[in-house]
Amino acid sequence: MKKLTENILYQVIKKRPEQSYKGTYGRVLIIGGTKQFGGAAIMNALASVHSGAGLVTVATDPSNFTALHSHLPEAMVVNFNDYLIPYIQSHDVILIGSGLGDRLDLVKTTFAAVSAKQIMIVDGSALTLVAANHLVWPTSRLIITPHQMEWQRVSDVPISQQTFEALNSSARAHFNVKPIVVLKQFHTQIYTDNGSFELTIGGPYQATGGMGDTLAGIIAGFVAQFSNTSLDDNVLAAVYIHSAIADELAQQSFVTLPTQISAKLPYFMKKYAN
Numbered sequence: 195m196k197k198l199t200e201n202i203l204y205q206v207i208k209k210r211p212e213q214s215y216k217g218t219y220g221r222v223l224i225i226g227g228t229k230q231f232g233g234a235a236i237m238n239a240l241a242s243v244h245s246g247a248g249l250v251t252v253a254t255d256p257s258n259f260t261a262l263h264s265h266l267p268e269a270m271v272v273n274f275n276d277y278l279i280p281y282i283q284s285h286d287v288i289l290i291g292s293g294l295g296d297r298l299d300l301v302k303t304t305f306a307a308v309s310a311k312q313i314m315i316v317d318g319s320a321l322t323l324v325a326a327n328h329l330v331w332p333t334s335r336l337i338i339t340p341h342q343m344e345w346q347r348v349s350d351v352p353i354s355q356q357t358f359e360a361l362n363s364s365a366r367a368h369f370n371v372k373p374i375v376v377l378k379q380f381h382t383q384i385y386t387d388n389g390s391f392e393l394t395i396g397g398p399y400q401a402t403g404g405m406g407d408t409l410a411g412i413i414a415g416f417v418a419q420f421s422n423t424s425l426d427d428n429v430l431a432a433v434y435i436h437s438a439i440a441d442e443l444a445q446q447s448f449v450t451l452p453t454q455i456s457a458k459l460p461y462f463m464k465k466y467a468n
């Protein structure tokens with residue numbers, strides 16, 4: 195397993211060409227945030243916008259609109275009870291699942307509408323719903339971001355048996371497609387077609403609700419905008435920067451809040467842009 199280093203940020207984060215506009219940096223659709231878990235979709239969106247996605251739309255419960263806009267007027271909104279297929283089909287990147295509760299209907303609609311050229315990130319409750327209902331994964335370019343319990347549900351591998359040796363050969367074996375798997379924990383592991391990677395930075399100051407929602411949003415922002423590097427590298431860079439910022443904040447803070455990580459993203463990214 196290769197260790198991720200700061201080098202991945204120099205590889206992926208590039209100075210922006212002057213001849214560009216918001217469309218150059220990708221259109222992200224976030225589907226998440228029931229009435230109870232609106233914060234999850236807000237944290238997805240804060241992370242996507244702060245990491246540089248060109249256009250972000252949040253399909254969520256309408257009770258979340260005002261709170262989202264007060265944090266992030268840059269985001270657009272749509273009621274997730276409306277007809278979403280045109281939205282799903284017109285975005286480059288779909289992030290579904292953070293705070294999605296029991297909305298199996300939205301997972302099914304999205305899986306049916308997404309195409310092979312789109313990038314889909316599946317997080318949180320959507321993973322639990324896929325596992326509980328034995329859904330077939332769509333043939334989009336797929337990234338999944340389970341924590342260990344979500345991975346147990348999706349893969350049937352109990353947490354106690356989730357060793358690197360056990361997972362390296364079998365992690366993605368039972369999927370009908372081969373997703374990039376971001377297996378979140380202390381020292382997150384990433385499984386791709388081009389090898390397995392381990393994050394060796396970050397720490398328990400990150401153990402706050404919303405930390406994974408923020409990571410999913412950063413992944414969306416990176417895969418939407420960085421088109422000269424591979425999907426694998428963009429995901430690796432997103433995973434690395436999420437914890438690198440936490441480490442920097444932890445020098446002064448006992449806990450590092452998800453929203454603080456998002457706020458720091460543009461400044462932190464600037465150091466690596468070349």
Ligand SMILES: NC(=O)C1=CN([C@@H]2O[C@H](COP(=O)(O)OP(=O)(O)OC[C@H]3O[C@@H](n4cnc5c(N)ncnc54)[C@H](O)[C@@H]3O)[C@@H](O)[C@H]2O)[C@@H](O)CC1
Pocket residue numbers: 230231232233234235291292293294295317318319320322341342343344353378379380403404405406407
């Ligand atoms: N402010 C918000 O709206 C928040 C919404 N959230 C959403 O709430 C939904 C449920 O997610 P949860 O993860 O809380 O609930 P889950 O029930 O999916 O997972 C939590 C369970 O997994 C176990 N577990 C074992 N290993 C773990 C690990 N390495 N990391 C995390 N849990 C581990 C825990 O003990 C617990 O029993 C998700 O859709 C998530 O996006 C959470 O992000 C919390 C904040």
Ligand SMILES: Nc1ncnc2c1ncn2[C@@H]1O[C@H](COP(=O)(O)OP(=O)(O)O)[C@@H](O)[C@H]1O
Pocket residue numbers: 318340341378379380381382395396397398399400401402403404405406407408409
């Ligand atoms: N002790 C820890 N050390 C390093 N990273 C941690 C630790 N605890 C949590 N994290 C990170 O925080 C995030 C938690 O994700 P997740 O459980 O999905 O959060 P949520 O669903 O509440 O947003 C993951 O990126 C995980 O690696």
Ligand SMILES: [Mg+2]
Pocket residue numbers: 317318341406407
């Ligand atoms: Mg989560």
